[in-house]
Amino acid sequence: MGIGRFVESGFLIGERYRLLERLGHGGMSVVWRADDDVLGRQVAVKVLSARLATDPGTLHQLRAEARAAAGLRHPAVVEVYDYGETTHRGKLLPYVVMELVDGRTMADLLSGDRIPWRLAVLICAQVAAALAAAHARGVVHRDVKPGNVMVTSSGVKLVDFGISAAVGVMDGADGQLLGTPAYLAPERIRGGPVRPATDVYALGLLLYLSLAGRMPWRASTATQMLKAHYYTEPAPMPAVPGLPSEVVRLVSRCLAKKPDERPAAAQVARVLGEIAGLPPAELMRAAAAPTVSIPRSRRLAGRAAAGLARVPGGRRTVVAGSTAGALIVAGLVAWPGNGPRTAPPAAAAAAPQACAVRYEVERPARDGRTPVAVSVRNTGAAAMPAWQLSFALPGRQRLLHGWSASWQQQGETIRAGGGALPAGGSVTAGFETTADPGGVAVPRSFTVNGTVCRSETSTPPPATGAAGAGAAGAGAAGAGAAGAGAAGAGAAGAGAAVRPTAAGAAPAGARAAVVAPKPGKGPAKPRTKVKDKGKAKKGKD
Template identity: 50%
Template sequence: MNSGDLIDGRFRLRDRLGAGGMSVVWRAHDQVLGRDVAVKVLSPALARDTARLAHIRDEARAVARLRHPNIVEVYDYGEAGGLPYLVMEVAEGRTLAQLLTGGPLPWETAVVITAQVAAALAAAHERSVVHRDVKPANVVVSGARVKLLDFGISAVSGDDDHFAGHLLGTPAYLAPERLEHGVVRPATDVYALGLLLYRALAGRQPWAASTATEMVRAHRYQEPHGLPPVAGLPAEVARLCRRCLSKDPDQRPDAASAAATLAAAVSLDPAILALPGKAPARVPDRPARPAATVAISTAPHRRLLVLSGVAVLAAGSAAAVTLLPHSPTHVAQAAVPAAAPAPSLSLSVVVKKPECTVGFVVATADGRFTTKVNVANTGDVPIPAASLTFTLPAEQRLAAGAPGVWRQKGRTVTSRITDLAPGHDHTATVRGTSRGTSAPPRDFHLDGTTCRVALAVAQAAPAAAQSAPAAVPEPKDPPAPPAAEKKPKKTKPKDAD
């Protein structure tokens, strides 16, 4: 397939986003609904395997039922020219693997990102879907959300964990119990989540292993090194990391509990995690933080992360963290008279107000900027079509925006967005000129509602196109264990990551 090809008379291929051993991912335009999508076309060799094709169809149905703000949505499945394909949401932004190239992240940043990954896993596990390939390359910081990508090798909890003699996954993130023939278990995703958290905090894996064989041996036989000292890191986060990395899957927390613990460590708004019926656990030895707003500018050569009121300005591996408190929000309560002189009662009426959050990714290069803006309805009431306004830095001028019509007057940019039901969001792209700054926009409003900044990334170069992660089988020849320990079973390799 090539750029410009039309799939099923509907999806026009545009740019190749990445490729792996099992598929190629394209950015395409849906000519029916008028939106950009990601189209994942599976390999011809895979299409000829009828057993695997049926397995992939079943998995596509399972993943298509997942609805969570931290999971990339699957829209459709089809076959074109004998090749099966998936149509998915396009996840804009930078992968966690890219963010980690500068070393460990500030602990607040690492915790907020990992909390959202844990929330995505909790939603999948609730539907009995196990991801099986949780790793930094499959986590994208995108607009107001962190997105978990690529459920291409996901499976239903309780199914056989091996397929056609292969163990699918990435050697660096394989739970030890996966190295034996067993069933698919959600606890294996939690193990990978612990490795994700460890690497984000420490900048490395919890053991020295440079080859796939060494990684396999470490998962089975080596206890992970403790986290290095991290200033300000709550003890609960370090304990959670150790529990997630337990060799015994029954000793690991479930993904929802992990998400709640991580959220409590940074006082993350529960609405961001969308964990129905599960309030974040309180951290007993750490006072709760006040809510916060963000007003940040950054030099072009630095990286800015704003995560739920925690502003992180990073240059290389060094970082400064600042909290910007504001006055607390007051919630009106219905008032009932203490004593009623008559049989009737008088109740004050409480009208719920709209609530919204925004996130953005700002990229600047060669005197131009591109900003991906995401607006989410985090309240309980619908937001009708509204005017979105925000303020650009003085050094930036609007050139174009999409979708819709965009205008700039002074430093204020205005556009209209569609209706937003509770839990839904809207993403737009704004382009313009910049005089040497990657400062983010600010003062976001939907008509009369002020939107809270939940997550932002500003960078001095355009976001790199995400690669399509490949499903990777277990390496062929894991080394023999010590004489006193059980020898792991050999599995047939397919690929390496």
Template identity: 45%
Template sequence: MSTLTPGALLARRYRLIDRVGAGGMSVIWRARDEVLDRTVAVKVLSAALAADARFRDMVRDEARAAAQLVHPNVATVHDYAETVAPDGTVTAFVVLELLTGEELESRLTAGPLPWPEAVRVCAEVAEALAAAHRLGIVHRDVTPANVMLTPIGAKVLDFGIATRIGAPDEDAEGETFGTPAYVAPERLDGTPAQPATDSYALGVLLYETLTGRVPMPAETWDELTRALKAERAPTPPDVPGLPPSVAELCMRCLARDPLARPTAHVAAAELRAAVAPTEPAPLVAEPVASRRRTVLVTAAIAAVLAFGAATLVALFRDGPHPGATVAQPTAPPSTPAAPASTPSAAAVATSLGEALRRLEGVIAEGQQAGDIRHDTALDLRNLLPALRAADTRADRLTLLREKVAVRADEGAISGAYAERLDLALAGFPTG
């Protein structure tokens, strides 16, 4: 990498113009794509990293995953290539959209942003993350250094350590990727990659853009571990004029429990609503209202099930179109009413193990049938171990059922399987 100079041609296509940035892992060049006649950014990996075939494979796979993302708030990945010099030196590089603007990290050196701007920027970051999560990708390094402020909005950069939902969240030596102050607590325990870790980083980003400081300062993994063990929860951001809903959302993103955090999709909707309360609600906001309706309906169904009225559940599931007239059947005089304590077919499971197996079975069937998207199935499986703790199980069940409703609103779970998952969750023992 050190031998590259302006004018060099990489892969017989990319003519280097000048260096525009550098870091510990790479140097970024402005370059000309001589095939498509456009200016691009070329991120050249350090020679030490490029010499490692495993690292090159990882970067290529992650560039390939990031290239699937077509979103106005994501820097576009155009290409990945490798060249070999006569002396055997490998040059590996990623070709990206060339952006003009200012890094959020640089902007924050002057202090926090005005709260409307901070909320807008974080809404755009949340929308980018939601798009990545829909494709099963977790960014894992959402920081101000990886957000560019451009004339057309914020752009999320550098999916260099992104990975697939459900993949191991550490390297071959067991080390954690990322920037300590933005890393979710569960990542230190090696929990498989999940969207909730990006939601945590989004909360840190929102807190920092509003206040000018991170909620839990940590330069190293040891400092982060000590800070987490101290269990001092950050105080909500106190900014004049800031809507209470934004401060509350920030704290939900920073929750220690991954199940308690909002999805990036929901966070984007709530942030957008906070900066444009008088404008027509954006399309992304609909799932929030829909989620609440779904949660209310599923809670009502669970209550009915608890009292054994299985026929009413069948009516909700298989009944006529809303608005149609439903004849109310009258039981024959000789038919005694069922006791109120009679359990329904979806009653509480006899054991935690049985309840977990039932839920895992529904997830597997839905995934095989194409009714539960692959990345969503992995995400749900990653959250199941949290249901084993008896003292917090009731709260976690409520949060997980709400998360199922949100995923259904996003189209990642069909309506039929969202209902089956909710019924399976309703059957969990809570004690």
């Protein structure tokens, strides 16, 4: 009997967690949305297969890995609340209770094509920071992929530490590797010990896919993927307009075949954070803060970092949001039903002496969705306790979702609001619209707190060919897919449950059990046993 049919809605686990709705599933686990009857909140409960509890050694490892995952404290890591074991119909069921995450997976964002490079850099900077925090505690994720990266209203969340391991351990005495074939590092295929560089390799693939819309080699089966990891040099990064050359070099370093030649996750976070406009101190300091205000990009606002302001002495500080109620932002947030968010923007402050707005339209995706970046600068002499931007969206465009601000649409009028903005400070936010049937059109004027601003607008050049390379493989898209499907002994970690934001949930990504050569036996040809029938999923699962 499959685990999905073994427990049912309404079942009470641990005399506390009442299962409500199944959000995702894999071969060895099912993730449920549940009510915590003690604390009166909703949580995610990952119920693991009873088969994992039959071996005492495996059960001990499950408990140890749950404790390790629970010890991670970082805003970009899903929090583990509880671990337990319950008996149901004579079977012992291990379970993990964790934070319930609202948002979209990167697999969902990548389902149409590559994403804007600024957004890709910002997301991967936060993933790198999460990995650095895990590596500092001796934990390696082992399954970094788009389906395990959530983009939420409170920032990026790295989910499913379900097959995580301590640094230096081997994958298993039976020669099986746990992970997704499209993202396995070469040393994993050789049967080497788990190390932080393993995660950095997968992060490099994640960033490459986000920027290029495809993987760095052509492979459609698990065996082809493993051979590519082991033998094939990655294809050069396709040209991406505006992409800094240091990002291209960083991706190449992350994808080095030798683990010792890859940068540390903390270094990746530092480089990408600087390019995204987020100082490394803010990336790392966020681990100690209940919320984190994350800007979109420094490149759009000249030397002033997005979401950051220059203050006397040259020091930069986050200005989006107040201490009591910071605006927590990072990437795309899908509103239910793809409609405009109804939450009111921040209250307008007294009119500033002067303001400036930059409105930059990026190239539409294949489905017509058009990202727009908006930078707001306070050019007056007085600080704004809060800011509210207003403009008319031309044509029949409709606001789909936004980031780095509170957005709403009423008719043609768009309003966005945020927190304090000191004199000389700037903040960059953005949103995504439906395609304008009449072509690319931009607003004629902008106001901040009722004052007309000096403005600058830009639109992408006409396309000269096909828009981007085809996406690599079928992605495990959307809510509910992340966090389920942890395979083998390491299934106990913090896989996220996702509250659906679109109809339906895609199947969980395929994980492979890879028979690797024993250490010291040389690069034997990889042989794979893929748990899911048919072609292995690649790229965006």
